[in-house]
Amino acid sequence: MSKQRPSKAAGQGRAGPRTSLADWFRRLYRNSYTRGGRRIVLEGWSVKIQHRRRRHTFSLQAKSRRKAAAEARVIYETLRTEGWESVMGGGSGRMQRVEGPALTDARYWRERLLKRLYRFPASGEGEQDLAVWVEHAGQGYYFPLGVSDPDSAAVRALRIYRTAVERGWDALSLSFPRELIVGFEWYSNPVMWTYTTIHTLVARRPGSDAAEARSFPHLARVLVAEEDVGIRRALCWCIDQLAGAYAVPCDSAASFTREFESRRPHMVLLNHNLTGRLGVNLNGQVTMLPPSVPALGYSTCVDGDQLFVSTPGGAQGYLLKRVKPTRLLEPIFDDAGRPNFSASGLQDRVKMYFKALLQPRSDPEASQLARLTRREREVLDLLSKGCVDKEIAQALGISAWTVHDHIKNIFERLGVRTRTEAVVRYLEK
Numbered sequence: 001m002s003k004q005r006p007s008k009a010a011g012q013g014r015a016g017p018r019t020s021l022a023d024w025f026r027r028l029y030r031n032s033y034t035r036g037g038r039r040i041v042l043e044g045w046s047v048k049i050q051h052r053r054r055r056h057t058f059s060l061q062a063k064s065r066r067k068a069a070a071e072a073r074v075i076y077e078t079l080r081t082e083g084w085e086s087v088m089g090g091g092s093g094r095m096q097r098v099e100g101p102a103l104t105d106a107r108y109w110r111e112r113l114l115k116r117l118y119r120f121p122a123s124g125e126g127e128q129d130l131a132v133w134v135e136h137a138g139q140g141y142y143f144p145l146g147v148s149d150p151d152s153a154a155v156r157a158l159r160i161y162r163t164a165v166e167r168g169w170d171a172l173s174l175s176f177p178r179e180l181i182v183g184f185e186w187y188s189n190p191v192m193w194t195y196t197t198i199h200t201l202v203a204r205r206p207g208s209d210a211a212e213a214r215s216f217p218h219l220a221r222v223l224v225a226e227e228d229v230g231i232r233r234a235l236c237w238c239i240d241q242l243a244g245a246y247a248v249p250c251d252s253a254a255s256f257t258r259e260f261e262s263r264r265p266h267m268v269l270l271n272h273n274l275t276g277r278l279g280v281n282l283n284g285q286v287t288m289l290p291p292s293v294p295a296l297g298y299s300t301c302v303d304g305d306q307l308f309v310s311t312p313g314g315a316q317g318y319l320l321k322r323v324k325p326t327r328l329l330e331p332i333f334d335d336a337g338r339p340n341f342s343a344s345g346l347q348d349r350v351k352m353y354f355k356a357l358l359q360p361r362s363d364p365e366a367s368q369l370a371r372l373t374r375r376e377r378e379v380l381d382l383l384s385k386g387c388v389d390k391e392i393a394q395a396l397g398i399s400a401w402t403v404h405d406h407i408k409n410i411f412e413r414l415g416v417r418t419r420t421e422a423v424v425r426y427l428e429k
Contacts, residue, residue: 024069024076028060047072048111051079054135055112080401109157110150116142116179117417118197120325122237123177125199131179132157136164141302142179144199173230177202180231183307183320184269184298186331187347188284190317192354195307195420196325200230201237220341222329223265225250225274231300234325235269241326244338253277260289266341267329268295284312286350292343296329304420313386319354320424369426371413379406384423 028045045060045068058075062068113130128148133140134157143160145153163172183195222239224247226232236247245266250259253274260268268289275282275297280289282297289295301307311318323330331353334340340349372380375396382392389407393400407419416422 021066021069021073024072025065028065028068028072044068047075049076049079051076051084054084057111103161104158106151106154106158109161110154113145113150113153113157114142116144120144120179120197120199120234122201122234122325123199132160134160134164136161136169139169144177144179173200173202173228175202177230180300180302181304181307182231182235182298182300183310184296184328185282185284186286186296186350186354188312189315190319191284191311191315192331192350193311193320194323194330195304195320196238196323196328198231198234198238198325200228201233202230204233220245220266220339221248221263222246222341223248223250223259223263223268225253225256225259225268225270225278227252227271227273231271235328238325238328239269242329242339245329245341260293265293267339268293270295270297272297272299286346288343294341294343294346304418308386308418308420308423309388311386315386318384318386318423319357320420321354321357322421322424368414372410376406376410376413379403380410380422380426383407383419384426 024047027047029047030045044063045065046057047060047068048055048057049072058072060068060071062071109132112132114132115128116131119125119127123144123146125144125146126148129144129146130148130150130153131142131144132153133142143157145156147153147156160172160176163175177199180198180200181195182198183193186192186194222245224232224235224239226235226249229251232249232251236249239245239247248259248263248265250256256274256278270278270280270282272282274280280295281287282295284297287295287297299310301310308318308320311320321330327333329339331350332340332346340346378396379392382395387395389400389403392403396403407422410422411417414422414425416425
């Protein structure tokens, strides 16, 4: 089964509005500007519309609020079916964006600040700290900003954007932390993955690995083979939080053999980008490297939806479990809460861990699933099999627009924000 999301061709048929007029009615706000600290309200309405991580403000031509809501809905339908070019003047030119602050103005970034759901303890950020999505030259990431004040956050977001434009992504990754999802591939068929959220660490870890090895010779060594320094530091921090283990960094394929032979790790974490150059075939599951050292592959992505799309197609089932960064190797923890790296029965322990996830859920979680309609359960079941919107629409004989509406309702009923979280909740029922 193909896991690629199909693109929507320009001018494809629409099955109807994504949201009701009442919903767009509530999203409208009066055009205004600030002068001398006072807000001046103008005639007319505006609306902010977000799609595929882009958000823009549109000034609506309709004078009445009801007609403005209908106009906003048409803009969104056009955007969904024909893309941003059609509504920003590059296509039909029917819609015009409000002229607002430029990307080099902190006010532009202030409107795009976000609060992210998951935190990374090593970054020391607070519950109210803000984040921002920054995109440049076809590449983009979420960036935790480390502050809760919108003005300060906007200034930092602008600095991030300028660094991307002026110095490139390589320099940016060394100066500012990025938020990433890391997926660990324990088993391939059925798919059994754990995943967690990290922030790349731009500062060097305190201490040295050699000093740790001399001070704690009884600890198990986990070799972390990762070329991206920020990801490597973050994963090493996660490993160091485990009872009975500490991390040994490996920064390239060229140094892997030397580090493996000299450090004699008890386990290896290996980025899939390095497997081909190392001649290692993990086959999507824990693999033993001689002499009987378990190697676990992982991949990184910018959000949970991308993680689910990257899972292999054609599997018998999908089990994806979010774990805390401080419990990175949870499937192989023993009864005492310590990771067990012995090769004996490792895959059986992993399977038992995921099998336990299929036990009946608690009453509140079961109640949330019970609130789903029959059609929503059908959509969620197909999502759990790795189907994309177009495939779900074909299987159920409905439009892709209707599928999107069902997924939105599923998110609201289950209290989740991504397809991955919805599928995990469903599979854990």
